[in-house]
Amino acid sequence: MISIRTNKNKENSTMQGKKLYVGNLDYSVTKDSLNELFSECGDVxxxxxxxxxxxxxxEMSETSEAExxxxxxxxxxxxxxSLKVNEARPKRDNRRDFRRSY
Structure with missing residues (x-):
């Protein structure tokens, strides 16, 4: 059996938000340097x-700018x-329901 993985086509995905996750940042990166970089794509x-x-x-001002x-x-x-940039996911609720553990 052969399994083939494909990357999502970024142009065909539908974004719902304007907030982006940015990963693999160097620890020296500042808010100002990131703002300057993303300003090339629109209003931050x-x-x-x-x-x-x-x-x-x-967070970009328009969904099209985020895309x-x-x-x-x-x-x-x-x-x-090498930056990792994609749509931010909603924050997870990591609280546990302790009533279940009794």
Whole structure:
């Protein structure tokens, strides 16, 4: 049996949000440097860099700008690292239901 994996076609995916996950960041990356990079794709609303974790979030003003940022910047070399840019997922609720454990 042969299994073939294919990458999603970025142009055919439908984005629902304007907030992007940005991964594989060099630890020296600042909000200002990320803002400058993503400004090439449109208006940046907010930039959050998680210190010491190598990732952050960028919110664009329009969904079309977020799509452009994914298409233009995903895989791009930035400060010696290949960026991972995709649509941010909703925050997970990691709380456990402790009533079940009794």
């Amino acid at each position: 609303v907010e930039v959050i860099v998680i210190d010491g974790k190598g990732f952050g979030f960028v 452009k940022a994914i298409n233009d910047l995903d895989g791009k070399d930035f400060k010696g690292r």
